Amino acid sequence: MSLLIDPEIAARVDRLELPFNRYGVDPYGASKDHLARSFTALRFFYRHYFTVGVEGIHHVPVRGRAMLVGNHSGGVAVDGAMVFTSCFFELEPPRLAQGMAEKFMAKTPFMGLFAQRAGQLTGLVETAEHLLHDERLLMIFPEGARGTAKLYPERNTLVHFGSGFMRLAMKTRTPIIPFGFVGGGEAIPTIANSYTLGKLIGAPYVPITPWGVAVPAPVRLELTYSEAMTFEGTGTEEDEVIERYVEQVKQRIAGLIEEGRQRRRKALAWSRSTEDEARLGAEPSGTKEEQR
Amino acid sequence: MRVLIPGIGGVLGRIVARRLLEQGHEVIGIDRRPWHDAPAGIELYNVDIRKRAAEDVFRKRRPQAVIHMATVTHLVERTEERFRINLGGTRAVFEHCRDWGVEHAIFVGRHTYYGAAADSPLYHKEEDPPMAVTTFPELSDLVAADLYACTALWRLPNLCTTVLRMVYTLGPTGHGTLATFLRGRHVPMVLGFDPLFHFMHEEDVAAAICLALEKRLQGVYNVAGPQPVPLSVVVRGTGRSPIPLPEIAFRAALGRFGLPKLPPGALAHIKYPVVVDSEAFRAATGFVHQVDEVRAMEAFRDAFPIRG
Numbered sequence: 001m002s003l004l005i006d007p008e009i010a011a012r013v014d015r016l017e018l019p020f021n022r023y024g025v026d027p028y029g030a031s032k033d034h035l036a037r038s039f040t041a042l043r044f045f046y047r048h049y050f051t052v053g054v055e056g057i058h059h060v061p062v063r064g065r066a067m068l069v070g071n072h073s074g075g076v077a078v079d080g081a082m083v084f085t086s087c088f089f090e091l092e093p094p095r096l097a098q099g100m101a102e103k104f105m106a107k108t109p110f111m112g113l114f115a116q117r118a119g120q121l122t123g124l125v126e127t128a129e130h131l132l133h134d135e136r137l138l139m140i141f142p143e144g145a146r147g148t149a150k151l152y153p154e155r156n157t158l159v160h161f162g163s164g165f166m167r168l169a170m171k172t173r174t175p176i177i178p179f180g181f182v183g184g185g186e187a188i189p190t191i192a193n194s195y196t197l198g199k200l201i202g203a204p205y206v207p208i209t210p211w212g213v214a215v216p217a218p219v220r221l222e223l224t225y226s227e228a229m230t231f232e233g234t235g236t237e238e239d240e241v242i243e244r245y246v247e248q249v250k251q252r253i254a255g256l257i258e259e260g261r262q263r264r265r266k267a268l269a270w271s272r273s274t275e276d277e278a279r280l281g282a283e284p285s286g287t288k289e290e291q292r
Numbered sequence: 293m294r295v296l297i298p299g300i301g302g303v304l305g306r307i308v309a310r311r312l313l314e315q316g317h318e319v320i321g322i323d324r325r326p327w328h329d330a331p332a333g334i335e336l337y338n339v340d341i342r343k344r345a346a347e348d349v350f351r352k353r354r355p356q357a358v359i360h361m362a363t364v365t366h367l368v369e370r371t372e373e374r375f376r377i378n379l380g381g382t383r384a385v386f387e388h389c390r391d392w393g394v395e396h397a398i399f400v401g402r403h404t405y406y407g408a409a410a411d412s413p414l415y416h417k418e419e420d421p422p423m424a425v426t427t428f429p430e431l432s433d434l435v436a437a438d439l440y441a442c443t444a445l446w447r448l449p450n451l452c453t454t455v456l457r458m459v460y461t462l463g464p465t466g467h468g469t470l471a472t473f474l475r476g477r478h479v480p481m482v483l484g485f486d487p488l489f490h491f492m493h494e495e496d497v498a499a500a501i502c503l504a505l506e507k508r509l510q511g512v513y514n515v516a517g518p519q520p521v522p523l524s525v526v527v528r529g530t531g532r533s534p535i536p537l538p539e540i541a542f543r544a545a546l547g548r549f550g551l552p553k554l555p556p557g558a559l560a561h562i563k564y565p566v567v568v569d570s571e572a573f574r575a576a577t578g579f580v581h582q583v584d585e586v587r588a589m590e591a592f593r594d595a596f597p598i599r600g
Contacts, residue, residue, distance in 0.1 A: 019519070021518075021519060021521065021584075021585065021586070022584075022586050023521060023525050023529065023586070025519075025521050025522060025525060026519075027519040027520065028414060028488075029488045029520075029522055029565075031522070103410060103411045106410035106411070106564070107410040108484075109482075109483060109484020109485060109539075110484040111484075112410070112484075112485065113484060113485060113486045116486075116488075117486075117522075121414060122410065122411060122414075124411065124412075124413045124414075126413035126414075126415070126416075126417070126420075127413045127414045127415070130413070130414065130415045130569065
């Protein structure tokens with residue numbers, strides 16, 4: 001076993017209820033070894049680098065098809081990675097949340113390969129439907145690339161939601177579990193998006209942060225899941241009907257973001273006050289200053 | 293049943309013929325290629341499917357079913373000749389079926405019909421468009437032959453037509469596109485890409501074709517057995533070693549240093565997956581594969597071991 005794999009995490013990967021074959025590969029190309037390595041690395045970010053507050057994980061069903069639908073927060077996929085990690089570490093038995101990645105990923109050497117081995121596939125309706133048909137847990141960001149392009153001041157707002165996820169959920173009778181993600185915008189405060197750089201590397205754009213590259217800062221993140229929403233229908237309804245349902249999900253997510261912000265504010269205020277106490281008690285040395 | 297197999301001389305054709313003979317069918321074959329050790333009881337006609345003599349076989353022998361396997365799938369044959377065989381041959385087969393009272397025609401096609409691209413869905417359904425014409429232009433004749441066979445579904449309402457899109461074949465005969473690619477000790481891969489490959493054991497391929505005949509299946513069906521596996525796993529599972537090359541080096545190295553020679557369009561098929569959903573076929577025929585992906589790889593490895 002590789003040094004980069006924690007045996008405890010490898011044992012947890014074994015408990016994923018997926019049809020892995022004798023080589024540890026599932027029918028979508030997710031690999032046990034790669035998952036164990038990814039989660040070993042992600043656990044460090046999830047538990048130590050960031051401080052992730054997770055609320056309402058019990059709303060995520062342990063078995064059966066479901067769709068996690070939430071907001072994008074931050075220029076790179078910190079949000080997706082943390083949702084993915086929380087479903088693995090917080091659920092019993094663990095579950096693999098499968099995201100629908102941007103198409104450029106599949107074209108970029110290594111990126112597509114790493115994504116696929118972790119169960120993250122190119123975002124296509126056909127693939128999503130097949131995953132749901134196989135009773136998988138889907139992770140969807142209906143804002144798409146518009147959502148990751150949000151600049152720092154817009155970090156807790158929502159941009160236009162696509163409606164494809166709603167039609168698919170109705171067609172496949174899949175419950176939607178909305179989630180709100182807060183803090184990604186603080187981790188990667190995008191001051192501008194370079195579309196020229198993006199063109200050079202084949203990505204839609206490259207986010208620029210005050211420190212140049214989009215390396216996330218170690219901040220507090222808040223992830224809030226709410227109870228499932230189900231919408232009856234066939235998915236072939238008129239746009240007005242679908243838009244109304246999408247709006248309901250969007251409102252729920254906006255509420256979850258607000259909840260997350262308040263929790264985050266409280267937590268930071270608390271940690272600041274304890275830091276202040278510590279500073280009063282001991283010598284005022286360089287304690288790690290949390291970002292706002 | 294009297295079954296005619298155009299293209300019986302190919303590896304897959306032979307396996308299907310033997311199987312049908314065992315099942316008590318009367319088997320007739322047409323092929324330009326000879327089959328020297330054919331089992332007694334198989335009637336062979338050494339003629340070209342596009343020529344008059346082939347029609348004579350239909351007229352004199354009056355087969356009830358035809359399994360059309362006379363398509364050239366390897367890419368060594370000169371392209372124009374290939375196009376003629378694949379398109380002209382398929383046309384001839386269906387015309388003879390219409391003229392000489394054949395009840396059931398099975399066209400054996402390939403899953404590469406769907407093509408491999410970064411933005412193609414992972415599990416292709418039968419209604420997906422044939423993207424291979426853009427991703428792998430060298431395969432366009434096979435796509436055309438497949439679509440031509442599909443037209444028989446509405447053009448020839450009295451003929452029961454089955455179009456099968458089979459995944460890659462892997463097994464002890466070393467037959468097929470994938471097996472040819474895996475023949476050497478080293479198998480080139482494109483650095484940073486590891487697509488899923490969908491394949492099944494040759495006996496399962498033959499069993500699926502025979503089942504389509506038995507069930508008198510009508511329509512277009514993807515045929516697959518076990519789940520797909522990443523190319524790197526296929527390479528190691530068959531006892532080979534992968535050589536990941538950057539894309540530019542990959543293009544330059546093909547056909548040299550003992551690496552397989554491939555047409556330029558094949559590159560997409562080594563970077564991106566072609567994986568099919570065969571649920572409809574399973575539901576219609578009750579097909580269950582006998583050999584899983586691991587044993588299929590082992591069968592190939594044992595038949596073509598790497599020495600030294």
